[in-house]
Amino acid sequence: MPLDVNALRAHFPSLTSGVAHFDGPGGTQTPSEVGEAIARTLTGPLSNRETITEAERNADSAVQDFRQAFADLTGSQPGGIVHGRSATQLTYDFSRALAKTWKPGDEIVVSQLDHDCNVRPWVQAAAQAGVTLRWLRLDPSTAELDLDDLDEVVNERTRVVAVTAASNLLGSKPPVARIAERAHQVGALVYVDGVHYAAHATIDRTALGADFLVCSPYKFLGPHCGVLAADPELLKTIHPDKLAPSTNQVPERFELGTLPYEILAGATAAVDFIASLAPASGTRRERLLAAHHAIEEHELRLRGRIEDGLAGFGDRVTLHSRAANRTPTLFLTFADRDSTDAYRYLAGRDIAAPAGTFYAYEPAKVLGVEAGLRVGLAPYNTDAEIDRLLEGLDAFLG
Template sequence: MTTLDVAGLRAGFPSLDSGIAHFDGPGGTQTPAVVGQAIAHTLTGPLSNRGTAVLSQRNAEDAITGFRQALADLVGAEPGGIIYGRSATQLTYDLARTLAKSWSPGDEVVVSELDHDSNVRPWIQVAQAVGARVRWLRLDPATADLDLTGLDEVVTERTRVVAVTGASNLLGTRPAVARIAQRAHAVGALVHVDGVHLTAHSSVDIAALGADFYVCSPYKFFGPHCAALAADPALLESLRPDKLLPSSDAVPERFELGTLPYELMAGATAAVDVIAGIAPERDGRRERLSRAHDLIHAHELRLRSRIEGALTDLGERVVVHSRAADRTPTLFFTFTDRDAHDAADFLAARDVLAPAGTFYAHETFRALGLPVADGMRVGVAPYTDDADVDRLLTGLTDFFGD
């Protein structure tokens, strides 16, 4: 297979029969039937709390084991270092609170203006609680990328953790995470990477990124609403999160609060297998995932280029802020003489979903210095086809001609 079989992929998504052209993938993708079936099959059991004595217990155990292996294959981690979480926000808050137990006044944390607020506010809040200083990696609006010219002055011997996105959920920008991580590790700091947007569009290798901690959310890549954090099990062994006394102290269980939702874990595993199934000719799942993302990237890049060309044709009425050299197929743009929410409503009336807002990228929006409150975000997903793009572009043209 040299190109993505989009029609074949779309056939597995019942929701696409609705006729809606979805460009809201950065907020959450549609879900294949097999993922829903995996959730229902696991939930209706037999299912009990995990164990080995009877089938219902073993089914729970298998759901957990399958989840850890699938997410490990997806991001290049060890299964024993995969932590289940309700959301990336929850996992980041929990991690920040745990790490901050060892911080002191005068310590520093580094956050970026490119990040979703879930990878900014938790670090700022725990830093304030212990008297640590917050330092910033600034966004250059001209390039839509982080300005790393002063990286050595921002990340210093006093830095305890650097929190940075793998890809901006607003602009699509993929910053130089490996370069940032190299500097952080040189001064003994840890690196926490928000991979929620990146994982949906790229093959991930957390070792190559230099991520000590990496979070992602399966609902951004065909799965249910949940999240996972990946880290070296040895690093997790050194951390002592708050937990109930009778609950397991083993890694990664010590980080997972309460009974796990086995059905959601099974659904996440099924979602990873859907991606791997795009390249069935490869042997191992990790290899199939890598090849699948190559096919996905080529398809999404082609569609992104189509949309960018049409936005350029609209002239000065549209300002595209997604302009970094390395980025995902997500475009953020504002209008000089029209309201983005009006445009979103106009498109929605035609069953084209391209939402308007700031999308929790609070610091990014402020750093861009935009004269308007909101903009439109268009995200291409693997199941997006040319007919969807045609409807989006026709709708935008008609909106301005209205």
Template sequence: MSLDVNALRARFPSLTTGVAHFDGPGGTQTPIEVGEAIARTITGPLSNRETITLAERNADSAVAEFRTAFADLLGSQPGGIVHGRSATQLTYDFSRALAKTWRPGDQIVVSQLDHDCNVRPWVQAAEHAGIDVRWLRLDPASAELDLSDLDEVVNDRTRLVAVAAASNLLGTKPPVATIAARAHAVGALVYVDGVHYAAHTAIDRRALGADFFVCSPYKFFGPHCGVLAADPELLDGIHPDKLAPSTDAVPERFELGTLPYEILAGATAAVDFIAGLASEGGSRRERIVAANELVDQHELRLRRRIEDGLAGFGERVRLHSRAQDRTPTLFVTFADRDPADAYRFLAARDIAAPAGTFYAYEPARALGVTSGLRVGLAPYNTDAEIDRLLDGLDAFLR
């Protein structure tokens, strides 16, 4: 089997504009099914959750279906699925709640590979709690985390390790399971930023060793929101600040205020859309895993085509994405040209490949760059679009 890209593209109204979208790491385009689910839910009947009226039951169903869908997507349990406005908001909330248990002498560990949403909330929480921060360092030459001192960095004082499952800048997929095993050996929790990872890989939260796994549905065809997955038993021991009359039930105790039921329905539709990419039968979880295998084959082939094309430009282009295991996301700089100029040049040719560092503050500092061009693939990209991208870069460099 192979991915039917033409059939997939037909479900995305935005792709009829002719723009070649290589901006998926910042947010993918959205299929019609997701938009229809949002519209259908918000036009109701709809009200706050309860079980008496149809409007109440519709809201309650939207929440239950959302939790079940993301349990299937993330290899987790419905009772441990938490909705948030964004991955950043969820991480700030959980960092504050967990920091209540930290004491002098404790430490946390963060990574130089991560988007700042999985760095700054933890660093700031540690500062407020008066505890130390240790770092997993990025090797710029290999674009890999240097884990040679893992056992020294993650030690008996460590309470939590925060690490990305994949870098949104470089695509690097570090050995999260190895890091998590060390963390668990010393009794530490593991908080995994899966925002970029979830767009390209079938997720098994338990196999990764992630006590907490956070992602953003708008990176994989859904609406703008965040999702956190954890064991319900773990969540039951965490006590966030909340309103006095609001429920203390898990996972609702972490969801402050009325939920956006239409957004939850759109996110559920995105999960179903992914499952639908696999024509074989089986459970939704099984179809999600099969669909990700098809997507991975397609994206890997296109990524190699881009890499071969970039190699043909010689020293004029530097590819920083070099890790052995990585997503189809390429970060490049130019010997004597501004990446922002390349971004504008390509945009004039209806090719969307943005420039910047994309909130990857620590990786950019480790690389010694202030900006680069990021080319990120999504399942709807085609060979013809790769040709347009490489021709556009060739014209820019000339």
């Protein structure tokens, strides 16, 4: 099923501005269906969640629909879907809840490939609990994790392995299933940052080996929030701090305070929009699989066009995204020009490709860069926009 990009773009009011958006890794543009779902829910009738009045039922439906949509998206069960303000907030909450069971001699493993939201919460929790921190190392020459010492780093003392499914800086997709297999052999839990990955591939949490997986709907056409997926039986074993009168049921025990029902409805609408890109037959999960297959083909073809164009710039441009298996996200630096200047120059041509390190603190340290230009593709990008990007870079480089 080829992706009909022109038909898809018609659903995005912001794209009429003429700006070519290569800033999807920081947050995609949003289709009108998502905004309409938010407005429709927010303007109600709406009240706190119950089942007596219409307003209460609307709130309850928003929650139940959200849990089912993200169960379909992640290959999980609705009872294992937790809403959070962001992936960062969820990871802080779960790292602290899990740390209650750690004891001296335990070890926590993090990676040098990850966004800091899947590093710093674990680093800080480990320090507070007095347990040992160990690292999966990034090889800057390949932009991949060096797993030669995996069996040593992940060992019988390991309690949690935190690793990304795809780097938001480099696009690298490490072999999460292999890492998870080793972790499970020694009885460790696996916490996967799927924020960047979820924008470019259908998630199968079980196949990845992720005991916990977080993602952020605003990275794939939805509103700003975070989602955690896990097995409900696993969630029952975790006891977060909460208010005394609040429910102890899973997954509600992890959702502190009244939920933003309108945001949940918008996130559900984003999942439905992606599913709508596939033929109308089959379950939502089946349509999501088909839609993501078409999206991936489209995005990787465009990535190839960008890479071919960058090759023509020779040593004036360094492409740090070089892993064999990666998303359509490219991180660039320039031999004798500042990346922030490139960002500003392109913005003046209505091309949005930001510069920075994008909270990927550890990989940026390993690469030895203070900032780079990140070019990230989304389903709505076109060949004409690729031409504009390459022409803009050529003009910038002189």
